[in-house]
Amino acid sequence: MKDYKQEVSKGCERCIWNNSCIGSKLLEYAPYIKIFQSHILSVNDHVFNTGDTLSTLYVIKSGAIKIYVTNHSGDEQILNFSLPNDVIGLDGYDSDQYVSSAIALQTSSVCAIPLVEVKKILNEVVPEWLLKLALDNFKRHGRNISLLNKKKAKSRMAAFLIDTADNCKSLGCSGKNFELSMSRDDIGNYLGLASETVSRTLTQLQQEGWVKMERRQVTIVDIPHLSEAAQHR
Amino acid sequence: MKDYKQEVSKGCERCIWNNSCIGSKLLEYAPYIKIFQSHILSVNDHVFNTGDTLSTLYVIKSGAIKIYVTNHSGDEQILNFSLPNDVIGLDGYDSDQYVSSAIALQTSSVCAIPLVEVKKILNEVVPEWLLKLALDNFKRHGRNISLLNKKKAKSRMAAFLIDTADNCKSLGCSGKNFELSMSRDDIGNYLGLASETVSRTLTQLQQEGWVKMERRQVTIVDIPHLSEAAQHR
DNA sequence: CGGCGTGTTGATGTATGTCAAGCGGAGTGG
DNA sequence: CCACTCCGCTTGACATACATCAACACGCCG
Numbered sequence: 001m002k003d004y005k006q007e008v009s010k011g012c013e014r015c016i017w018n019n020s021c022i023g024s025k026l027l028e029y030a031p032y033i034k035i036f037q038s039h040i041l042s043v044n045d046h047v048f049n050t051g052d053t054l055s056t057l058y059v060i061k062s063g064a065i066k067i068y069v070t071n072h073s074g075d076e077q078i079l080n081f082s083l084p085n086d087v088i089g090l091d092g093y094d095s096d097q098y099v100s101s102a103i104a105l106q107t108s109s110v111c112a113i114p115l116v117e118v119k120k121i122l123n124e125v126v127p128e129w130l131l132k133l134a135l136d137n138f139k140r141h142g143r144n145i146s147l148l149n150k151k152k153a154k155s156r157m158a159a160f161l162i163d164t165a166d167n168c169k170s171l172g173c174s175g176k177n178f179e180l181s182m183s184r185d186d187i188g189n190y191l192g193l194a195s196e197t198v199s200r201t202l203t204q205l206q207q208e209g210w211v212k213m214e215r216r217q218v219t220i221v222d223i224p225h226l227s228e229a230a231q232h233r
Numbered sequence: 234m235k236d237y238k239q240e241v242s243k244g245c246e247r248c249i250w251n252n253s254c255i256g257s258k259l260l261e262y263a264p265y266i267k268i269f270q271s272h273i274l275s276v277n278d279h280v281f282n283t284g285d286t287l288s289t290l291y292v293i294k295s296g297a298i299k300i301y302v303t304n305h306s307g308d309e310q311i312l313n314f315s316l317p318n319d320v321i322g323l324d325g326y327d328s329d330q331y332v333s334s335a336i337a338l339q340t341s342s343v344c345a346i347p348l349v350e351v352k353k354i355l356n357e358v359v360p361e362w363l364l365k366l367a368l369d370n371f372k373r374h375g376r377n378i379s380l381l382n383k384k385k386a387k388s389r390m391a392a393f394l395i396d397t398a399d400n401c402k403s404l405g406c407s408g409k410n411f412e413l414s415m416s417r418d419d420i421g422n423y424l425g426l427a428s429e430t431v432s433r434t435l436t437q438l439q440q441e442g443w444v445k446m447e448r449r450q451v452t453i454v455d456i457p458h459l460s461e462a463a464q465h466r
Numbered sequence: 467c468g469g470c471g472t473g474t475t476g477a478t479g480t481a482t483g484t485c486a487a488g489c490g491g492a493g494t495g496g
Numbered sequence: 497c498c499a500c501t502c503c504g505c506t507t508g509a510c511a512t513a514c515a516t517c518a519a520c521a522c523g524c525c526g
Contacts, residue, residue: 025362064414068422078423080373081415083400087366105414126359129258133320134367140313141374148381149425151483153514167316181297181338182314184473189301190311192382194515199474215473215523384515386482417505427483432506448491448505 011037015061022087023059023111030121036112047102047110048089054098056112057089063108069100069146071231079145081105089115091142094135099142148192151233156191157201159230161211165220176223180216205229244270248294255320256292256344263354269345280335280343281322287331289345290322296341302333302379304464312378314338322348324375327368332375381425384466389424390434391463394444398453409456413449438462 012024012035023035038061041047047058047065060082067080067088079100082088088110092099122131143163150156169175180187184202188195205211210226212219220226245257245268256268271294274280280291280298293315300313300321312333315321321343325332355364376396383389402408413420417435421428438444443459445452453459 022362022366025360029360029362066415066419076422078419080377081419081423084404105419122363126363127258127262129255129262130355130359133255134370137367137374138370141370141377144313144374145377145381148378149423151425151513171317182299183471186299186311186314186338189309190314190382192384195472196474196516197514200514203474384481428504429484429506430482433482436506 017059017061017085020085021059021111023113026113026118026121030117033117034114038109038111041104041108041110043104043106045104047104048098049101050098052098054089054092054096055115057087057115057118058102058110058112060084060086060088061109061111064105065102065108065110066105067100067102071233073231075233077146077149077233079142091138093138149233150230153191153193153197153201154204154229155232156193157198157205158210158226160187160191161205161218161220162223162226162230164218176220178218180218250292250294250318253318254292254344256346259346259351259354263350266350267347271342271344274337274341274343276337276339278337280337281331282334283331285331287322287325287329288348290320290348290351291335291343291345293317293319293321294342294344297338298335298341298343299338300333300335304466306464308466310379310382310466312375324371326371382466383463386424386426386430386434387437387462388465389426390431390438391443391459393420393424394438394451394453395456395459395463397451409453411451413451 012018012021012027015021015024015038018024026033027035041063048054048056050069062084065082065086065088066078067082068076068078070076082102088102089098093115147156147159147163150159164180165175165178168178182190184195184198187193188198191198193201202211202213205226206213208222208225210220210222210229212221245251245254245260248254248257248271251257259266260268274296281287281289283302295317298315298319298321299311300315301309301311303309315335321335322331326348380389380392380396383392397413398408398411401411415423417428417431420426421431424431426434435444435446438459439446441455441458443453443455443462445454
């Protein structure tokens, strides 16, 4: 997807998504932007890969694209199935790499929007705090999925504890020692487990020596092992 | 939470979140806005309820708030645990009611921002297409959670089919008849099920007479029953 | 002390994962 | 055009993780 033969400036006017597509709206707003011609993808062609330099957003024009991440033991986790009119590639907005991969499920076509231009406009127009609000939501979305799609209770609990610890740390506390504000029931509801399972899993994690628990008071002892458990689906 | 005694304009300057809080940023941006004094909540106090008129956003100053929805058979589904500095209440932005409920898990305090003012600024400043992008993401987030937190395979599949049908409909097709672009493997991965379970569940749904399937071609026959199945956790 | 809410632990049932075999359509090559 | 193969899907048999039901322990508060 390196070479674009033709700009789409003209194409947009004839595109069936012209009225709803981000790309054409962007063009109205800043006509000087170069949006590149819809690119045809065959089944199993990648639009981008995790770790690739993030320089382009894509708007799907036709087909279907699978968005997924791969953990370091090679398991694939699908985040989303994106359809025409969806924008993909935004998830790494504040890093400079894609944090997910995108692959075509059908013959598809996408239009490419240079991210630099989008960023420029965003920075000019949108107050920083607002951008942060939107981005935070983006990230939470990803985190949530990765919590819920684990198959084993142990992985979910481990992921939940790490997530909670991270949240706590970003609020200024140690990150190893914190208090859960919710009941086992609530945790179970959130993670899709019975509260008894939450209880059992927590004692199990204690027996492994990875955490210590005293009622709702949590101490994380062995972060490496806990993280590893959280990776397993 | 109807009466606010005191504006927080002064309070913001002394608040520990002053530099990162949306409220204070908003004030810098539009000093005329009235943000209301941090309000103290006891355990199990509601911040807002599903269906309440959406007129206020809340920024959490201290404590922890549980965000949840209740389906019509009364089951609670927790969407999130929100912590200090989080903004809550945005999820119904483009309707005029809250679409979730918020309840304090601990003694907490929140500041109230009138949504009218935020909307006014957003509309002035942020291009409509951009707003749509952010909101769409919001909604997808909610949909995803409600897919993944079902306990039974049948509910997940039903919810998945309905969701897919809706997506399809919003792209202009019938909404009763569509083609899945992904394999059973992918569906299983996405829903956290084995592909065999996906297969079995689909044949089960067919035997119930709720859908017809021909390879990846889906026909939804009995929407009421399917929707009902999708509700059950 | 007694009652209540919350959490733990045990016994049992069940839904779903796993392994394995077989089916059927789509594409390929003869 | 037919046979062959491959891949995705289905179906069955079995194993297992988790839900459910139930009893009980603990801290909290009156």
